[in-house]
Amino acid sequence: MLVRVVCASMIAAALASAQMGGGMGGMGGGGMGGSRNSGMAESGMSPRRQSRFDTFADKLKLGKDQKAQAQSLISAARKDAEPVLQALFEARRNLAGSLIDGQSGDQIAPLTRKYAEAAAQLAAIEAKTFAQIVALMKPKDQPRAGPNFELLAEIFGQASGGRGRGEGN
Numbered sequence: 350m351l352v353r354v355v356c357a358s359m360i361a362a363a364l365a366s367a368q369m370g371g372g373m374g375g376m377g378g379g380g381m382g383g384s385r386n387s388g389m390a391e392s393g394m395s396p397r398r399q400s401r402f403d404t405f406a407d408k409l410k411l412g413k414d415q416k417a418q419a420q421s422l423i424s425a426a427r428k429d430a431e432p433v434l435q436a437l438f439e440a441r442r443n444l445a446g447s448l449i450d451g452q453s454g455d456q457i458a459p460l461t462r463k464y465a466e467a468a469a470q471l472a473a474i475e476a477k478t479f480a481q482i483v484a485l486m487k488p489k490d491q492p493r494a495g496p497n498f499e500l501l502a503e504i505f506g507q508a509s510g511g512r513g514r515g516e517g518n
Contacts, residue, residue: 405500409482410490419482423504426478430505433470440464475502 399407402423406416444460479501483494 401500401504405497405504408497408500409486409494411482411486415485418485422478422481423501426474427505430471430474433467433474434505437464437467437471440467471505475505 402420406419409419411419440460440463444457444464447457447460475498479494479498482501483491486494
């Protein structure tokens with residue numbers, strides 16, 4: 350039983366870490382942005398930072414109609430995810446408080462399980478939404494979609510004002 354709890358904790362921690370954009374993806378550097386915005390910098394204008402959704406849609410090469418449909422799917426899914434994000438936030442807070450209080454083992458097992466369950470529910474909502482968006486894509490473009498799942502997860506992290514995932518992103 351303890352092995353299951355530890356495994357669930359590790360999976361939840363890995364999911365949470367991935368959802369917080371642990372890589373360079375959120376840094377905004379590199380890519381085509383430099384050449385596209387160089388004229389703006391020279392004219393004294395600061396370049397507009399692309400939204401996470403726009404970055405996601407660009408990486409998937411979504412057309413105008415596909416982009417509108419994807420935005421609609423994400424909006425609906427974010428509404429569904431709101432209570433799950435709240436549960437994840439509360440579970441994280443309760444787990445952290447228990448660990449700070451020095452609890453361990455059987456005392457924190459139910460808290461870890463609640464956190465893992467909420468993280469899994471959120472991942473399921475994200476995966477379902479991602480699959481719906483990939484279905485909008487042309488078949489030849491679908492194979493490149495997978496590596497961009499994390500970008501969708503970052504979009505979900507913005508729900509609830511960033512609570513529960515990567516606060517401050």
